[in-house]
Amino acid sequence: MHAQSIAAVRVRFQETDLMGIVHHASYLGYMEVGRVEWLRRRGIAYSAWAAAGLHLAVVEVGLRYLAPARFDDDLDVVTSLTEVRAATARFTYRIVRPIDGVACVEGFTRLARVDEGGKLRRFSPEMIEALGRPETRAGS
Amino acid sequence: MHAQSIAAVRVRFQETDLMGIVHHASYLGYMEVGRVEWLRRRGIAYSAWAAAGLHLAVVEVGLRYLAPARFDDDLDVVTSLTEVRAATARFTYRIVRPIDGVACVEGFTRLARVDEGGKLRRFSPEMIEALGRPETRAGS
């Protein structure tokens, strides 16, 4: 069973397009919110990692669009860490609309630890430990 | 050999993030530019299709990030149509920086023809014909 956290987002007007639905690129932003929240609930402030030069660069993404979301929809970004390797981690996401249970998007991102110069770096033991923690903080 | 067109984009300041590189979601916008240009060079104004309610909804995307692009970089979005089915089409993209030949991103999008109500619709014979045309117009 993978460690999972849920982040809530509400669709902004700006995130829609002239088809009247959420633009497909906007979901990458929601997945980013989900990932940052996943870390926060394990005591990891990604902003602190970033400030310390420990970036998690996105190296691969995949998304399948199952149903459109619309302006002002409340969405849940269900985020799971599904793999940790020496220098990369994979998160999967399921973006659902709780009011009707519809799944709008399924996707994943693979991230690599890079230093300030963009060089691939192994996760430190502290990072590995942090990624293995259970969810211990309430959402926010 | 797949039909291929090239669109040029220049990275905007707004498309970068605090890592100092192009944010990974920005490339979906570049791929959209590439796809619209691919159609334009075959005499297809996607704006006219959209105005007529013939939308091409993105139903799946995949991107691999090979090297970071940066503010003010000139990039070529090399777009190919690689598959046409009854109601869906698949485009693949290679985003390269011509000045040093570096490939920054490889990806694909799968699009489905949907009507105004979001219902899946088969391509019309006219659309199929249009998608099969060679590149006949200069870029812009």
Place this chain on the structure above:
Amino acid sequence: MHAQSIAAVRVRFQETDLMGIVHHASYLGYMEVGRVEWLRRRGIAYSAWAAAGLHLAVVEVGLRYLAPARFDDDLDVVTSLTEVRAATARFTYRIVRPIDGVACVEGFTRLARVDEGGKLRRFSPEMIEALGRPETRAGS
């Protein structure tokens, strides 16, 4: 004393730029969130207005940037309706970071009621009444 509501936003990674701070255009999105929330707390679902073709088009904006906000900052968007005319309304905003009380941005937007064709239309008596309501719903 003007009718005022507060909406909370948290800065997303994507909303920063290579200066390491929130990109100046991102605040227009926050102000949009503030405005939609202002309406919601008076029982007005802007999504329902939009679906009914009652759009509030932005016709003028002004922003002064007082201090930078950063990734993962929690911000309060303090929104006030400061003027209602026959066909336009003016909202003012103050975006503050509660943790240190710093005001990051002050601004305003002027909106005009337009129909589906983009034509200016007077507010209906129902809209005027709605805009004059006190805040009656809890935030969300």
Place this chain on the structure above:
Amino acid sequence: MHAQSIAAVRVRFQETDLMGIVHHASYLGYMEVGRVEWLRRRGIAYSAWAAAGLHLAVVEVGLRYLAPARFDDDLDVVTSLTEVRAATARFTYRIVRPIDGVACVEGFTRLARVDEGGKLRRFSPEMIEALGRPETRAGS
């Protein structure tokens, strides 16, 4: 007569919203393109300034929306430098659609020179000189 340059942008699908028109925040991106192009045509690579820590932070903006632009519209961003002070400069913009001569947006941005730490700094004599140059390079 103020020094003026013109940059061309084409509206991307992603820059529209569910009203079917360009979202009001997208124009700040176009103005940024216009400003960077204005500098480029005077031999100033803003990317080089930014890399050297010479940032021009946006401290104030104002925009009036005169007519909507739409997906795939070609727009000209007519940018003028209208004021240079010790540490700030003001650019004004007129965004027009050449095909019908319609002016979509008028606006201005005030920028301040700040160092890496966000501190206000006077323009150097070299910067003042550069800002005073005539347009000497072809657009791109």
